[in-house]
Amino acid sequence: MSEDLRGYIFSRVAGDMEAIETALADNLTPYFDKVREIAGHILFTGGKRVRPLLMVLCARLCRYDGSDDKRVSVMFEYLHTATLLHDDIVDGAAMRRGSPAAHVVWDPASAVLVGDFLLARSASIAVDTGRIALMKILADILEDMSQGEIHQLARKGNVNLSEAEYRTIILHKTAVLMEGACRSGAILAGASDAHARALADYGRNLGMAFQMIDDLLDYTADTQVLGKAVGADLREGKFTLPLIHALGRADAGDAETIKRIMGNPDVTDAAFETLKRLLETYDGIGYTRRCAEAHIQEARSALDMFEPSETRTLLEKLADYTILRRT
């Protein structure tokens, strides 16, 4: 099912994806070798280009008929990549997309600076459109994301993190970027405010579901398939919805066990398996999946105001895929 859906989507966006890849590489061509090398390491190792693709598809849904969409859309991949470079330093993550992280291959200093460079590229692309609304979206996203990450960092290892606080964190660190990419597509197409708002709703809900599934996969996936270590969030003291929900429902004894495992950064494989069993017992996994599904339902509903079209179907299927994916 998941593979069929992936096949359906990819066959229909292959041309767009190719144009996005070209735009990503073109935009780095005039730069200092070292910058291109480091930026290229993370930009061209397995990124799924979800954010540029969202912008391109949303512009198309709003009947955009220009030729700037792919070139502009990469601003969101640059922004995303910049935050990954900075976040990997923040998290001390050794792996990213199945390869060593940039701050490991080079050094944290280069990763910080290349991240800044990519933020600048992103801003330059927005500026070149001459559309203040796109620049505002970019500035707002960066402000939200950095605040979300600082918030998460400040709450690291706190076993009392509430579901509401978790939702605020993932809204800022993940959903606003997808929201912004979708809204930007509408703006580029000169769509009405109502259509821009609907696509922003679509993107935000997609982003919430996307992050919830990411957090779920950190417990249920296979390290090989995922391209990074399973259980990484737990080891880093990042407590996510599966855990928060299970902890809230566990009896005193099991809550004690869960908290003990949460408090140990060197969690053993056996303890991790115990925890996973408890997340199943107390519906942490199922509840997180249902929350993600509810967001996908919201995302699909937001598209209702658009005429049926192949692009609308694609965006719906992209939403469905978000909760079916295994990596």
Add this chain to the structure above:
Amino acid sequence: MSEDLRGYIFSRVAGDMEAIETALADNLTPYFDKVREIAGHILFTGGKRVRPLLMVLCARLCRYDGSDDKRVSVMFEYLHTATLLHDDIVDGAAMRRGSPAAHVVWDPASAVLVGDFLLARSASIAVDTGRIALMKILADILEDMSQGEIHQLARKGNVNLSEAEYRTIILHKTAVLMEGACRSGAILAGASDAHARALADYGRNLGMAFQMIDDLLDYTADTQVLGKAVGADLREGKFTLPLIHALGRADAGDAETIKRIMGNPDVTDAAFETLKRLLETYDGIGYTRRCAEAHIQEARSALDMFEPSETRTLLEKLADYTILRRT
């Protein structure tokens, strides 16, 4: 002389400085406590506000009569502070302005993220003006600065760094920001392109001189007065003009001595004194000062197209102070 000049300047800009301080604090008020705390640590410990002040004075020189200048000018202090936060991580610098650096008080992760947050604030202020030219200046500065820092990092410890390469590095890492602040003042005032270009020339030359004197002070100043360790550049493998020039003129034996000291990150006080003597012998100190003076001459000349006024005099004296300062 230096103290008199400082007194002259400060007495005339006291009101502007106060308004800039207020704008800096106001702009952080609505944020998450942790963000404000970390951003405040570096923003409110001894920054000289040179960049906002340059923008305010350049706007005034172009007969700006609105009330947005101070509010907008802080975008350059936020941008500057963001790059300081990131650079201190890059350099592993323990001190900044006489206090422990943010990445030491908190952690590198927080310093990276608060830097990103301040970049976002800076972009938001530019966006709020509705002037695309200001956003373009910001994006270009960030692109140049990150490239300049990466360039410097890539050449770290390279004893063959040429004067031309050194000039390219300091242009990017320091001068473009002052250039942008001055140009922005002209733009805010709706000045002609010719006036905006003249003020950009003023700012760029001021920035080149400023960095050259900074690099000189790293050899000649007193750690207590400077607020950071003297000789830090040398220990970090950052070779600057006094060294580059002396090395190019030294005889074979002294060149050997200089290179040996350059290659040792744990340079002793005695070796540092030997090096300082060689920099004097081979005119590294004098030459750097003369280069800075030539840039200040250029900066002053750029002001010639403006009518004489108190503001023009202030900008001239600010330029003079740049090469007389001892910290």
